[in-house]
Amino acid sequence: MTATEQASMIGVRLPRVQDDRMLRGHGYYVDDIDEAGVLHAAIIRSPVAAGRLAAFDADAAREAPGVALVLGPDDIEPLVDAVPSSWLLMGQQITDWQIVSRTVRYVGQPLGVVVATSRAAAEDAAELVGMEFDDQPAVVGVPAAQAPGAPLLYPEVGTNQVGQLHVGSPVEELESVFATAAHVIDLTLTVPRISHSPLEPRGIVAEWLPATRQLTISSSTQVPHLVRQEVAHALRIRVDQVRVAAHDVGGSFGQKTTLFPDEGMICVAARMLGRKVKWIEDRSEALTASYQGRGTLSRSRLALDSHGRFLAIHADLHGDVGAFSSSGTGGTGPFQVAGLMIEGPYRYEKAGATISAWYTNAPPTAAFRGYGMQEGTWIRERLVDQAAHELGLDPVELRRANMITADQLPHVTHTGIPFDNGDYPAALARAAEIGAERCRPSSGRVRRGVGLASMVEITAYAPTFLQEMFQIHWSGWESSTIRVNEDGTVTVFSGVTSVGQGIETALTQVAAERLGVPPEWVSVQLGDTSTATYSNIASQASRALALAGAALWRAADTLRGRMLALAASALDTTPEAVRLSGELFESKEGATVSWREVAHRGWMGWGRDDPDRIRLEETVDFDPPSIAFGYATHGAQVAVDLDTGKVAVEDYWVVHDSGVVVNPLIAEGQIIGGVTMGLGGALHEQSTFDSSGQPTATSYLDYIVPVSEDVPDIVIEHFESPSPHIPGGFKGLGESGTIPPPAAIGNAIAAAVPEIARHLTTTPFHPSRIWTLLDEAGLTG
Amino acid sequence: METREPREQIEISAVINDHAFNGEVPARMLLSDFIRHEAGLTGTHVGCEQGVCGACTVLLDGEPVRSCLLLAVQADGHIVETVESLAGDERLSAFQQAMKDEHGLQCGFCTPGILMSMAAAERHGYPAQTAEREMLGGHVCRCTGYVGIRAAIRRCWESGPRAERTETR
Numbered sequence: 001m002t003a004t005e006q007a008s009m010i011g012v013r014l015p016r017v018q019d020d021r022m023l024r025g026h027g028y029y030v031d032d033i034d035e036a037g038v039l040h041a042a043i044i045r046s047p048v049a050a051g052r053l054a055a056f057d058a059d060a061a062r063e064a065p066g067v068a069l070v071l072g073p074d075d076i077e078p079l080v081d082a083v084p085s086s087w088l089l090m091g092q093q094i095t096d097w098q099i100v101s102r103t104v105r106y107v108g109q110p111l112g113v114v115v116a117t118s119r120a121a122a123e124d125a126a127e128l129v130g131m132e133f134d135d136q137p138a139v140v141g142v143p144a145a146q147a148p149g150a151p152l153l154y155p156e157v158g159t160n161q162v163g164q165l166h167v168g169s170p171v172e173e174l175e176s177v178f179a180t181a182a183h184v185i186d187l188t189l190t191v192p193r194i195s196h197s198p199l200e201p202r203g204i205v206a207e208w209l210p211a212t213r214q215l216t217i218s219s220s221t222q223v224p225h226l227v228r229q230e231v232a233h234a235l236r237i238r239v240d241q242v243r244v245a246a247h248d249v250g251g252s253f254g255q256k257t258t259l260f261p262d263e264g265m266i267c268v269a270a271r272m273l274g275r276k277v278k279w280i281e282d283r284s285e286a287l288t289a290s291y292q293g294r295g296t297l298s299r300s301r302l303a304l305d306s307h308g309r310f311l312a313i314h315a316d317l318h319g320d321v322g323a324f325s326s327s328g329t330g331g332t333g334p335f336q337v338a339g340l341m342i343e344g345p346y347r348y349e350k351a352g353a354t355i356s357a358w359y360t361n362a363p364p365t366a367a368f369r370g371y372g373m374q375e376g377t378w379i380r381e382r383l384v385d386q387a388a389h390e391l392g393l394d395p396v397e398l399r400r401a402n403m404i405t406a407d408q409l410p411h412v413t414h415t416g417i418p419f420d421n422g423d424y425p426a427a428l429a430r431a432a433e434i435g436a437e438r439c440r441p442s443s444g445r446v447r448r449g450v451g452l453a454s455m456v457e458i459t460a461y462a463p464t465f466l467q468e469m470f471q472i473h474w475s476g477w478e479s480s481t482i483r484v485n486e487d488g489t490v491t492v493f494s495g496v497t498s499v500g501q502g503i504e505t506a507l508t509q510v511a512a513e514r515l516g517v518p519p520e521w522v523s524v525q526l527g528d529t530s531t532a533t534y535s536n537i538a539s540q541a542s543r544a545l546a547l548a549g550a551a552l553w554r555a556a557d558t559l560r561g562r563m564l565a566l567a568a569s570a571l572d573t574t575p576e577a578v579r580l581s582g583e584l585f586e587s588k589e590g591a592t593v594s595w596r597e598v599a600h601r602g603w604m605g606w607g608r609d610d611p612d613r614i615r616l617e618e619t620v621d622f623d624p625p626s627i628a629f630g631y632a633t634h635g636a637q638v639a640v641d642l643d644t645g646k647v648a649v650e651d652y653w654v655v656h657d658s659g660v661v662v663n664p665l666i667a668e669g670q671i672i673g674g675v676t677m678g679l680g681g682a683l684h685e686q687s688t689f690d691s692s693g694q695p696t697a698t699s700y701l702d703y704i705v706p707v708s709e710d711v712p713d714i715v716i717e718h719f720e721s722p723s724p725h726i727p728g729g730f731k732g733l734g735e736s737g738t739i740p741p742p743a744a745i746g747n748a749i750a751a752a753v754p755e756i757a758r759h760l761t762t763t764p765f766h767p768s769r770i771w772t773l774l775d776e777a778g779l780t781g
Numbered sequence: 782m783e784t785r786e787p788r789e790q791i792e793i794s795a796v797i798n799d800h801a802f803n804g805e806v807p808a809r810m811l812l813s814d815f816i817r818h819e820a821g822l823t824g825t826h827v828g829c830e831q832g833v834c835g836a837c838t839v840l841l842d843g844e845p846v847r848s849c850l851l852l853a854v855q856a857d858g859h860i861v862e863t864v865e866s867l868a869g870d871e872r873l874s875a876f877q878q879a880m881k882d883e884h885g886l887q888c889g890f891c892t893p894g895i896l897m898s899m900a901a902a903e904r905h906g907y908p909a910q911t912a913e914r915e916m917l918g919g920h921v922c923r924c925t926g927y928v929g930i931r932a933a934i935r936r937c938w939e940s941g942p943r944a945e946r947t948e949t950r
Contacts, residue, residue, distance in 0.1 A: 019889075026865075199890040251888040251890060500890075666884065713928055
């Protein structure tokens with residue numbers, strides 16, 4: 001029987017549990033930590049992109065007012081070990097990264113740190129550090145890295161190529177299809193580097209207490225356990241000497257997913273000083289020296305027969321890892337996933353991807369919301385639309401005719417990815433219907449068009465056997481602990497983290513649902529390695545709710561059973577004869593005992609059946625048996641101004657399936673936020689560099705993120721195919737919205753201005769790029 | 782024009798959220814740093830230090846300003862209001878409540894600045910469209926896609942005391 005009398009908490013638009021305090025100005029971000037006794041740090045960074053630091057003179061800086069410590073590369077290097085990468089690309093020879101090096105590989109590379117009594121004093125002193133460099137020519141962008149005779153970032157490797165992997169059908173089989181197919185669409189497609197640009201930049205406060213030999217870190221991070229693991233490794237101390245806590249995190253989007261070199265330096269400084277040291281990144285550091293994302297270039301082909309049936313798809317994909325392959329989920333992982341997920345929701349006779357990665361003189365690239373799947377979708381959906389354009393077919397019909405149908409699922413792709421369930425054509429059909437309703441005509445010099453893009457995405461990542469098979473050192477499993485405290489309140493702990501996505505609220509709903517108590521009784525506590533269950537991947541990969549929620553679902557079920565048994569003991573009856581009604585357990589005879597009294601008796605150890613279980617706490621480790629796949633079709637209507645080249649997204653709609661949705665308010669917020677981030681990449685965002693490797697998008701004046709007027713009110717329709725693999729039927733959706741927008745918007749521009757369709761191969765579609773294409777097509781009048 | 786040394790301490794008097802502040806501040810200290818680290822009101826956030834993102838917006842004599850583009854000494858003789866002043870002990874302001882109900886915040890970092898701009902819009906009696914297009918247009922939010930914030934503006938302006946001032950839409 002069920003213990004609960006309350007209405008289901010699943011599917012409820014519950015406002016978020018942290019909003020009251022945040023709206024009152026009581027958020028608690030890393031720069032909000034009390035400053036009593038804190039020293040402040042400034043990072044000394046390289047002003048050149050490539051070369052060797054020949055001289056580092058910190059004498060004047062050490063004498064500057066308020067300065068406590070100045071460290072240069074020769075001071076730091078002997079104290080630290082290199083941090084190992086978590087996922088290597090086949091052939092990768094350099095398998096770790098250095099906290100500091102005299103070899104400079106990007107502008108902004110940290111070379112040292114100044115610690116002083118104030119941030120201003122630290123920055124003043126950092127200006128006094130004299131540095132000389134033996135400059136070398138910079139490698140800017142993948143084509144430069146590939147060029148014969150290119151300067152080498154790692155001469156010992158003999159090439160700028162990190163490694164290479166082919167997935168899916170063998171190359172010879174693919175080539176034989178392309179050689180004989182009736183039609184081959186062949187495009188070179190580019191996605192530039194972009195900046196995650198969370199509104200809160202990175203930041204860290206580190207304190208070393210000589211008395212306890214403990215390093216306590218507060219960090220704006222998605223991955224406290226990974227930071228602990230990497231700091232301990234780098235500083236040659238035990239992991240149990242390091243505690244990492246992430247309080248409120250002001251956005252992350254895949255960036256704050258590893259220890260960064262500058263953060264490592266702060267920990268070194270704190271340890272040397274035996275003090276509390278704070279470093280808060282500023283916006284220009286965030287835009288130029290922090291890790292970036294995406295950065296891919298591909299030659300991609302789609303082969304079709306004379307009836308428009310897809311025969312083969314192949315992407316020869318080249319990713320820009322930057323100066324080194326970052327650890328955690330960074331490095332080449334996103335490029336590998338772009339290739340592995342190239343097929344999307346369609347059938348082919350052959351499919352595959354050849355994935356290469358390249359070192360360049362730019363900051364490393366990290367995970368970025370969508371993790372390669374935006375890039376894969378961009379490639380595939382531009383090819384599909386271009387095929388429809390060249391063959392004179394309706395793009396919706398071409399998609400439908402080649403799409404995997406509901407009765408063909410489960411389906412294993414040529415690259416070995418096991419799609420689970422859902423109805424991909426139904427989402428396409430509904431999105432096409434919405435497009436037909438919303439289509440508006442061109443007017444004067446403004447052309448309008450509708451474009452669609454369909455995708456399947458990996459969520460709830462991932463089974464540990466898969467990680468072991470591919471030697472990816474991420475903890476795919478996730479765990480949750482639920483505790484009924486001695487006063488009857490309920491506390492939930494998990495390894496997943498809060499980065500603004502609303503996970504505390506969703507887990508509150510799951511706990512309340514399964515335990516049968518009001519959500520107000522539940523507190524979800526995340527982000528502190530001293531209390532959280534282990535997770536080195538935490539809130540990434542659209543996994544937090546699906547996996548921590550599944551673990552919590554099971555843990556709460558067990559704990560509910562134990563509470564019923566304890567209540568039955570107190571009421572001198574059997575658990576089957578007890579029900580929870582409000583705050584009271586009732587027996588059939590009408591006797592009652594309060595939830596709180598049962599909790600108290602439980603912690604006293606009274607009345608239990610099981611002699612070995614006392615604490616009212618359950619922990620469940622959940623290792624998903626397979627990946628859960630979300631899917632969607634997005635639609636965009638754009639207006640293209642032929643005189644200015646400006647593209648306005650006038651309408652945007654999403655038909656998606658993320659399994660069982662726990663909180664539609666939060667789910668829609670994630671989708672809309674994701675779409676906006678995708679729209680930013682489609683229209684505005686690009687981390688640019690000049691030919692010497694100097695970053696040229698260094699502030700929000702030249703790195704353009706979307707503002708309100710860029711984003712229409714977005715229509716969302718949910719389908720709900722419960723995951724067959726996950727208790728609760730959950731799938732993930734944090735990345736979903738981000739994946740299709742560049743393709744959908746690109747396809748909409750192509751529909752509006754078919755004359756330039758073939759040339760819509762590089763994002764962002766900013767006015768100068770579009771105007772140039774319009775001008776070349778003779779459309780600017 | 783009078784020049785000052787950056788490290789020079791200068792005496793200022795200001796009122797912050799109904800509390801009088803009389804004391805010395807460094808000549809070069811930003812108003813945002815003063816509010817956060819001297820007055821201890823950490824609800825005001827610094828997102829870019831270039832006046833673009835709007836997270837640091839506070840009211841100076843009732844007008845929204847970027848506190849990262851002002852020096853603390855420029856608050857001398859003025860009244861400063863920050864996000865901490867908006868809610869009552871028990872209840873959120875009407876717009877704060879609408880932001881909660883419409884899911885107008887995610888990570889919450891940009892939120893205080895938006896709240897201050899909207900507080901100014903309400904006091905000035907700006908219509909919803911002005912609040913939505915011009916006031917919200919001056920803020921960057923990286924999480925929400927703005928849709929929930931616009932919904933909160935519409936909800937708040939179309940109900941309650943501002944409704945009669947809202948133009949027909």
